[in-house]
Amino acid sequence: MEKIQKFLSKLPHPLRWVLTMVVGFTLLILGLIMMVTPGPGLLFIFFGLSILALEIEWARELNKQGMQGLEKIVAKLKSIFLRKK
DSSP states (O other), rough: HHHHHHHHTTSOOOHHHHHHHHHHHHHHHHHHHHHSSSSOOHHHHHHHHHHHHHHHTHHHHHHHHHHHHHHHHHHHHHHHHTTTT
């Protein structure tokens, strides 16, 4: 994400905003479509929200909540697998 931010920071704000919206919403819509068709839907939704989070506050908050949920799932899986040894 840092490389994307660095690239976007060199662009004028209106162009940066439009580019972020187009790419973010495209990935988000593709992810939603892939939820009912074969494909990595959750991954595309996550990437779309991550890109939208560069410019939109609600996407930033949703992305933060998703990361916290993912951290809880990973911690739970680690505890389950470490217990079996």
